[in-house]
Amino acid sequence: MMDHPENSAEYKGLTVNAGVENLPSVNPYATFHRKKQVLRPEEYFEGIRRGDMTILSQAVTLVESNLLADQAIAQKVIEMCLPYAGNSVRVGITGVPGAGKSTFIESLGSELCDKGKRLAVLAIDPSSERSRGSILGDKTRMNELSVKSNAFIRPSPSAGSLGGVARKTRETIVLCEAAGFDTILVETVGVGQSETAAHSMVDYFLLLQVTGTGDELQGIKRGIMEMADGIAINKCDGNNIERARAARVGFKNALALFPPTLSGWKPDAICCSSIDHSGVMEVWENIEQYIAFTKKNGFFEAHRTEQAKYWMYETINQALLDGFYKNEQMEHLIEIAERQVLNNEISSFIAANNLLAEYGRIKQK
Numbered sequence: 535m536m537d538h539p540e541n542s543a544e545y546k547g548l549t550v551n552a553g554v555e556n557l558p559s560v561n562p563y564a565t566f567h568r569k570k571q572v573l574r575p576e577e578y579f580e581g582i583r584r585g586d587m588t589i590l591s592q593a594v595t596l597v598e599s600n601l602l603a604d605q606a607i608a609q610k611v612i613e614m615c616l617p618y619a620g621n622s623v624r625v626g627i628t629g630v631p632g633a634g635k636s637t638f639i640e641s642l643g644s645e646l647c648d649k650g651k652r653l654a655v656l657a658i659d660p661s662s663e664r665s666r667g668s669i670l671g672d673k674t675r676m677n678e679l680s681v682k683s684n685a686f687i688r689p690s691p692s693a694g695s696l697g698g699v700a701r702k703t704r705e706t707i708v709l710c711e712a713a714g715f716d717t718i719l720v721e722t723v724g725v726g727q728s729e730t731a732a733h734s735m736v737d738y739f740l741l742l743q744v745t746g747t748g749d750e751l752q753g754i755k756r757g758i759m760e761m762a763d764g765i766a767i768n769k770c771d772g773n774n775i776e777r778a779r780a781a782r783v784g785f786k787n788a789l790a791l792f793p794p795t796l797s798g799w800k801p802d803a804i805c806c807s808s809i810d811h812s813g814v815m816e817v818w819e820n821i822e823q824y825i826a827f828t829k830k831n832g833f834f835e836a837h838r839t840e841q842a843k844y845w846m847y848e849t850i851n852q853a854l855l856d857g858f859y860k861n862e863q864m865e866h867l868i869e870i871a872e873r874q875v876l877n878n879e880i881s882s883f884i885a886a887n888n889l890l891a892e893y894g895r896i897k898q899k
Contacts (some may be wrong), residue, residue, distance in 0.1 A: 575610035582615060582713045587686060590713050594688055595879040597709065608785050612705050615712035620838070622654075622711045623825055626732040628722040628758070629742030634768045634808050635721050638742055640676040641808040645815055646717055647682040652709040654686045655679070656703055657721040672738055686715060704735045733761045735842045737834065742764045745774060760792055763824055766803050766817050771807040775793045778805045797833040799824055863896055864889070 573581070573589070578596075581589030596608040627767050629635050636657070643653050655676070679685050688706065707718055722732045733739045741762035749843060759765070770778035773890075785803035795801070802820060806813030828834040871885040 536852060536853060545660055550814050572607065575607055575614065578607070578611045579614040579712075581710055582611070583618065584732045585714055589856055590686065590709060591688070593707050594690075597705045598690060603834070606704070612708055615708050619708040619711040619725075622707075622718050622735040623716045623738070623821070624707060624720065625721045626739045627738035628732060629768075630744065633744040635742055636676060637808040638766070638768055638806070639721055640679045641718055641719070641814050642818060643685060644682065645811070646682050646818070647679070650684075651717045651843065652684045652715045653682075653716040653717045653719065654707075654713075655688070655719045655721065656710075657687065657689045658703065676833045686705070686710065686713075707735065715886050737828075737837070738763045738824050740817070740821070743767050743781070743785070744769050745777045752885070759788065762793075762801055763797075763799060764817065764820050765789070765803040765805060766813075767805045768808060770805040770813060771809050775805075797824075797828050798831055799827055805812065805864050857894055861893070861896065864893055867892055 571593070578589060578593045580592060593608070593611055596604045596611070599605065599608070599710065627639060634809070637764070639655055639657075643655060646653050676687055680687050690703065694827055703720060707720075710718055718736075720732060720736055739762055741758060741764070743765055745767055767778045767781050767785065782803045782805050789803065790799050804813055804817050804820060806817055825834065859868075868890060871880075871889055874880045875882050875885050
């Protein structure tokens with residue numbers, strides 16, 4: 535031990551210990567994790583069918599991956615799960631930013647789980663146009679629901695998908711249904727002109743609205759309200775109760791002016807509060823009434839058939855886009871055409887037509 539003056543007898547009760555010499559360059563307590571092993575499609579399928587949440591999450595990650603190897607496995611898993619899908623109630627929930635979508639879903643979801651429902655929440659978080667990143671904080675916001683054993687919450691980045699709905703959400707629904715979830719809630723980014731994407735994958739489309747922010751009908755485009763099978767005026771509590779009730783009358787009057795829906799259903803507006811849980815189950819009862827009504831008149835199955843056709847064409851369109859932009863020969867030609875357009879050498883329309891014509895010749899070879 536080095537001789538420190540503090541170790542002398544005059545400093546009673548004070549001792550300076552010797553330091554450790556020649557420390558190892560590698561932490562001996564560190565643990566090293568091997569790369570996670572990718573399962574075979576059959577193993578993913580078996581895990582999903584027995585309700586293994588970890589394997590279900592891994593399968594959803596494969597579905598969302600853009601890697602060709604992951605996509606090949608994911609498509610095989612989806613194909614095996616398809617015969618066991620389609621037995622759930624699919625509900626899309628959209629609304630203006632700040633309407634309380636996540637709080638409403640937690641309130642409704644907790645009630646449904648307590649009643650024995652198996653609930654999957656597919657929450658779509660907006661992606662940054664600049665960094666392409668997402669916060670994915672819905673599971674944190676739904677802290678009460680996230681601890682329910684019969685609830686599965688999966689936040690996913692929108693990644694610029696149409697209507698704020700991740701392009702892979704429909705395939706994720708198939709996996710969740712095969713895992714035994716009987717209720718699927720799809721939370722979208724917010725109101726926009728492209729919410730058709732959300733409407734085309736759910737049975738019931740709920741528009742969540744909040745009052746006290748100005749003109750209650752301002753900012754809600756007619757196309758969104760026409761797609762809605764029901765409207766919930768959230769935050770009907772405290773000093774906001776009278777305003778929410780007044781807004782409900784306004785929405786009911788607006789809905790009465792719209793042409794009849796294809797399903798024959800008459801949408802209603804309901805006041806609710808996610809904080810004190812009032813009116814939340816009334817919204818769910820309205821959903822159940824809609825499902826029973828459309829199953830009885832045949833619209834339920836017809837609507838799902840139309841959705842399947844819609845997503846077939848969407849998949850074709852996406853595949854064509856990927857084939858065009860990811861083609862190695864086209865990448866070079868696109869760069870040249872882009873420079874020509876920027877230098878005003880050719881118009882953007884001529885450049886596009888030339889590229890499409892060249893792509894056609896490449897595919898014919």
